Amino acid sequence: MTTALAGLLGGYYWVWSRSRFVRLIDALPGPNPLPLLGNILDLLKFSPDGDPWKKRRRMLNPAFHFQNLNGFLDIFNDLSLDYAAKIERIILGTASSTGCQEIDVHPIMSLLALDLFAVYEPWLRLDWIYKLSSLYRQELQLLSSNAVAMNKIIQSRREFLKQNADKYSSQSSEYLANNNNVGEGDTLSRPKERLTFLDLLLKASEENPDDLNDEVLSNEVCLFIAGSIDTAAVAMAWFLYLMAKCPEHQQLVMDELNLIFGDSDRPVTAHDLTRLKYLECCIKETLRLYPPFPVIFRYLTEEVQIGDYILPKDITVLVNIYGTHRNAEFFPDPDSFKPERFLPENSVDRHPYVFIPFSAGVRNCIAPKYAMMEMKVALANLLRRLKFSLSDPSGPLQTPAIHFMLKPKDGKFNLIVSKRLGLS
Numbered sequence: 544m545t546t547a548l549a550g551l552l553g554g555y556y557w558v559w560s561r562s563r564f565v566r567l568i569d570a571l572p573g574p575n576p577l578p579l580l581g582n583i584l585d586l587l588k589f590s591p592d593g594d595p596w597k598k599r600r601r602m603l604n605p606a607f608h609f610q611n612l613n614g615f616l617d618i619f620n621d622l623s624l625d626y627a628a629k630i631e632r633i634i635l636g637t638a639s640s641t642g643c644q645e646i647d648v649h650p651i652m653s654l655l656a657l658d659l660f661a662v663y664e665p666w667l668r669l670d671w672i673y674k675l676s677s678l679y680r681q682e683l684q685l686l687s688s689n690a691v692a693m694n695k696i697i698q699s700r701r702e703f704l705k706q707n708a709d710k711y712s713s714q715s716s717e718y719l720a721n722n723n724n725v726g727e728g729d730t731l732s733r734p735k736e737r738l739t740f741l742d743l744l745l746k747a748s749e750e751n752p753d754d755l756n757d758e759v760l761s762n763e764v765c766l767f768i769a770g771s772i773d774t775a776a777v778a779m780a781w782f783l784y785l786m787a788k789c790p791e792h793q794q795l796v797m798d799e800l801n802l803i804f805g806d807s808d809r810p811v812t813a814h815d816l817t818r819l820k821y822l823e824c825c826i827k828e829t830l831r832l833y834p835p836f837p838v839i840f841r842y843l844t845e846e847v848q849i850g851d852y853i854l855p856k857d858i859t860v861l862v863n864i865y866g867t868h869r870n871a872e873f874f875p876d877p878d879s880f881k882p883e884r885f886l887p888e889n890s891v892d893r894h895p896y897v898f899i900p901f902s903a904g905v906r907n908c909i910a911p912k913y914a915m916m917e918m919k920v921a922l923a924n925l926l927r928r929l930k931f932s933l934s935d936p937s938g939p940l941q942t943p944a945i946h947f948m949l950k951p952k953d954g955k956f957n958l959i960v961s962k963r964l965g966l967s
């Protein structure tokens with residue numbers, strides 16, 4: 544009996560080891576892969592099912608349409624100015640006689656990114672729900688598993704929409720219908736009340752209770768929180784580090800800001816955003832050197848040919864965003880901070896998939912424009928008021944480490960911050 548079983552297993556292994564799948568895998572350079580281990584999540588059925596995702600994504604896309612983004616400018620301005628003032632108070636409270644102070648900017652950027660995200664969830668700005676946001680602040684890492692908090696948010700928003708039915712009634716469907724075919728050049732119009740992505744989901748869940756039950760809604764909320772807060776916080780902290788490390792580039796950004804704003808402390812407008820070209824180049828170069836998600840994963844549903852190799856279907860591959868961004872063929876002198884690479888005249892011949900901080904293809908980030916806009920406004924306002932430097936700017940740029948996202952090895956972004964003269 545045992546011999547027969549061993550014979551069967553041996554026969555199965557002999558056939559399997561000569562299969563096309565194994566031959567293709569063996570032909571790939573590098574260490575021997577472990578096919579079963581690599582796809583264990585698929586075996587356990589943890590991988591997302593394509594169709595429900597497609598439906599939900601289609602429902603959510605309009606919420607991030609260009610047309611809706613300008614409505615967030617005021618609040619982006621208010622919040623980033625609040626944070627610039629908070630940092631000024633920290634500096635003044637502890638400043639040495641030199642008028643500057645070394646601080647880790649990452650926790651501050653995390654709070655700012657969290658507040659910027661809460662714009663999309665206005666209920667978090669209500670006092671009684673606000674308590675939840677302090678829970679968020681303390682337990683940011685645990686948020687994605689906090690089903691109870693998620694359910695409370697979903698239920699309270701549902702209740703809120705019911706009580707304000709006159710303002711919101713049937714607006715979601717109208718809004719979706721009206722916004723699905725709008726081009727970037729269309730005039731900016733806004734719905735009566737600002738709809739959040741959760742409102743769209745709640746409305747859709749009334750119409751499709753099976754596809755969008757409370758558990759699915761809760762997962763979507765978690766996905767947004769995980770996808771939006773730390774990414775923007777880390778990107779802004781790396782940007783400030785690079786400004787501190789490369790004062791000549793900080794000066795060029797300041798020249799642009801001075802040209803546009805002069806001594807005025809007015810907020811950033813939609814028109815200003817189109818003129819902040821060098822700042823945008825610096826943000827892009829930051830995302831190239833330090834993409835918050837250095838790698839992403841894709842499950843192959845069909846064979847893919849890459850150069851001389853064929854990747855078989857039914858495997859999970861890792862897309863190395865960090866490595867792609869530092870490929871000297873596309874980015875000469877890849878380890879240096881050179882924002883000029885992203886000037887329009889230097890970007891014309893660049894392949895669209897060599898710069899992919901927001902991923903690419905159908906499963907890319909849902910909110911790249913929103914993210915770029917919030918970062919531009921926040922960083923412009925911070926730099927107009929504060930100057931960033933390093934105690935020792937010599938040496939090469941930091942080599943990052945993966946702490947889920949790409950961060951400095953010790954996880955700290957210690958920068959010397961001082962108040963700029965001129966603006967009160």
Ligand code: HEM
Nearest residue numbers: 767770771774775778835836839900901902908909910914
């Ligand atoms: C610097 C800022 C950001 C970066 C670098 C970034 C990057 C990314 C990347 C690389 C992915 C794809 C992950 C994958 O393919 O496995 C992703 C997905 C996603 N991001 Fe972002 N993101 C940023 C900001 C935001 C913001 C502000 C939001 C929401 C307000 C957001 C919401 C999402 C969501 C919901 C997904 C999942 C999309 C889906 O699976 O359909 N992200 N992001």
